[in-house]
Amino acid sequence: MPSQAKREAAQDDHAKLEALLYQYGKSVRIAHDEMLASGDEHLIKPHWIPLMRALGRSAPEELEHKNHEARRVMRESGVTYNVYNDPEGRSRAWQLDPVPMLMSQEDWATIESGLVQRAELINLIFHDLYGKQRLLKEGLLPAEILYAHQGFHRACVGLYENAKPPIFNYTADLARGPDGKMWVFSDRTQAPSGSGYALETRIAMSRVMASEFRASQVRRLSHYFRTMRGALAELHGDRYDDPRIVLMTPGPLNETYFEHAYLSSYLGYTLVQGADLTVRDSKVWLKSIDGLSQVDIILRRVDDSFCDPLELREDSHLGVPGLVQAVREGNVTVVNPLGSSVVESPALYPFLANIAKAWLGEDLKMPCAASWWCGQKKERDYVLANLDKLVIKSIDRSACTVFGGSLSRLEREELRARIEANPLQFVGQERLACSSTPALVNGQITPRRVLLRSFLVASEGSYSLMPGGLTRIAPDNDSFLITNQSGGISKDTWVLTDQPDRQASLLPDPNSGSLQAGTETLLPSRSAENLFWVGRYAERSEGVVRLLRTVLQKLSDYDEYRDATDQACLRKMLSSLTHMTETFPGFVEPDNEEIFERPEKEIHAVAFSMEKPGSLISTLNALFYGAFNVRDLWSADTWRIIDDIGELISGMRAQKPSFFNLHNHIDTIIDALMAFSGLTQESMSHESGWFMFDLGKRLERALQVIKLVRNLLGDFNGPLEEQLNIEALMSSQESLMTYRRRYRLASSAMAACSLLVLDENHPRSIAYQILKLQDHCAHLPRQVKTVFTAHLNDEEKTLLHVRTVLQLAEPDKLVACDETDNTRPALLALLNEVESALLSVSVEISHRYFSHTDYGRQLAPQLTGEE
């Protein structure tokens, strides 16, 4: 480019940036802005210039496109946040603003040293409160701050006398304070969430803002996770090299379940729920399909009180009975350590400076929001006199945080009464000014109030800060309230650096020796059970939807020609539909002629009625939730398809489609199910999980074919009808082409049975499914390996027997008719035998592999003084 043109382009860039800044500066409402130098609304801080210049160059449509992209990428990665009290029970897609929050190197260094000190201090306080309690004894902390905290678990006192697991993950919420520095206004020490969202946000942003990202020197997040993985393994001491680590989640109903699933697969830990673990011999074991396997470290996302129904909250179904005892004996390390919610109390704030001085000999480096604990008279009086200016928090989150100023007079008086009745429970906190930061709104760069969540992980005796974090902005220019539950928008946080930052790989260093040890990931029994059922539901949905399609074709044939033979076949198809979906009485109700006169209503219900168990939509729903329960086990692409199925379901529920729309929906559903089926075959590695999944599919398919063959070929009513029945059967089983090709001239029930029942090479036949079931069972782990046990399990014996029966069957004898009632007794007997064998295989598999999946209950307590 000639220098003249270059200069012009630069001038043009400059003008555009000026225009952008001018527009932006006009809407800034608060004292501190992240981008503008304070006191001068046109002066941009240097570290924002490259990004803003690039954005200034883009036309509004381009910016809007980025916004669109950001949303699409997040949705496609399935990043969601479950919203409590949502009647539909659906999760909300994560909202992402494509303009990152930028932090300069200097600013970040200040934050880092402040937060590291704070994390160390909080960790010391935690261990003192559950240990010697010197803070109370020496008067550095009023005893009631601990004793009145609902999260102070007496069962955990003295738990950490020997091993001292740190507050492993510490999270601080930050906002700009009055001096323009970042201040802490909230700590999270129990089971802090958000780091997975930060990571997923970064991955999405590096796609949406690829060129801007490359042009800026942004520090990488992967170092943080690498540090975390190393530090977690270290926690176990040097007992063995390769501890088994699990990530414990409260389950798919939790608001941040997505993150649990995401982090567990990113970090390579088995995702477990409380019911997947059991305590034996005061050690913790994972109930996997390989049997019990000892767990050394639990990274938990379950709140303290829910972790053990024996010693903590009795009504918890999310925990592991005996877990506290296992910790007490040092047989397992739980992080964050049980009981850690006490140190996220805002009542600690006024005392931290003194504790830091007394214990560390240092001043607090990081300022935190001024707070007044109402357990002290002077402080209480101040809070009560300034209710309208303060944020009122409970010391243990047993009550909601409220902004005094946003209450009505009556509400404020109620709050006053509550504080006066129970002052120990409340803290008044100064409301931080916050700063604003550029966000993209309707194609314009506009200021929004901003909060930053920072993540630290304990490592090598200190803490290491994620160079980045989760930035959240208010939904509009005036709003203060920023939470994900109420619809905040998140942003990526770019910490800038002079030095190029190398990407860290999470794969273990091949020289470190940990590769050989290679802890295989175990499949929890519950996950195995879910996969088995996902397989069954997927296959059932596919079967039902195909049958529906055949039924619709038949119905329109019949409507056109009003042919009696068509009608006879249609009736059989309809009753098959009822049998297959188990939506009795439906089309098998005796003497209900009306339903056959106008079958549309029932067909519509079998397809779309959520109230009808067994309907297509409820089967799809079961498929979706089954898959969601093992969110961690699907590849990104597979999850995208599952998410599409979820969208289809909500769409169908919302639109309430008419009968005439059924056709269109059927095609969409078949497409989604085929995509799911294809991806699971191609991208799931053939390990225990896949075998479980495919076992479910094969079993279901065999049972379906049995039902259809029984219904359509179980009796003989003349060659014409039989021909139609065979065609309907073949078409609903995707076998019409094969059948026609093979038996073009000799179509008969015998040919049909040969293909769909006996042919071991036809992937739709019963015999083929049996063959596969045998193969899969042989691949599943054997829990008892001794020379004395029989070579085959019970289910394998059953399968071998069935397979032999099928091999020995002779097609001509099978289709022989009983003269008196036109039935085919040999065929029916064979189908019944195979069916009951398959049902017993299903029972044996669940008994062998899923029997661990029950919940514990409390023993009835005995009353004292009862006579």
Next chain:
Amino acid sequence: MHYRVSHTTRYTYESTVTVCQNIARLTPYSNHNQRCLKSFFNIDPAPQCMRSYMDAFGNQVTYFEISRPHQELTITVVSEVEVKNQSQQELFKTDVPWDRLRDQIRASRDERTIMVRDYCLPSPLVPIIAGVQEYALQSFLPGRPLMEATRDLMQRIFTEFKYDPSFTTISTPLQDVLQHRKGVCQDFSHLALASLRSLGLPARYVSGYIETIPPEGEEKMQGSDASHAWFSVYSPNNGWVEFDPTNNLVPDDQHISLAQGRDFADVTPLKGVIFGGGKHELDVAVDVRRE
């Protein structure tokens, strides 16, 4: 006095229990009032794992697991305890006004007194309830000595409340007890705790046994005793002093203590989580004998 206490708990299940984890607070502690000479558990079926430790309240806790299928579980604890005769006269001689003691406790920088403040606060089963402070203040007149006022409170609970095992369950809220003036020893103790704590006084729950003496000329029936509960109040000069509102007496040598805590939830004699089992029945037999 030397006692031999035997406490048997039997659970019978409708269907098989595959695993259970339990904790028991059934071993008497030793302190200045009593000495536990020996104590042993007999559990059937035999546990695969059994441990004991001291909890945050100073009680001995026994943890055990049974991981073999069973339909019945029997836990018997036999203990021998030496109970000293407490001189009550001494306590009342050095009695100090309760309001002065309260302020003293609040202001104290003495470690032991600071730790005792845990017992001034509401606890899971002894919440702050309306009306309880008014109830307490009738006994706690300004300047009245602590022991005397507490004895008066105990006496009022004894006379104004009806002992009625049919009224309460394990989860009867304290508010109902106060309103209906009925309950069992556990409720009376919780009520006394709520009263004392409403005034800012430290008070704690004690579980244990009481020796019952059969009417003249009758043989004492085996297993007829029961577990019992009472409370204690703290004063810097006397330490913890016990009161039994169910029997309206200051224990001397007929009360054998098992465990102490903020309320029943801290000292539950036996609890467990079972897998399987269906419905279950519970049978308890306690026998307290002089040796």
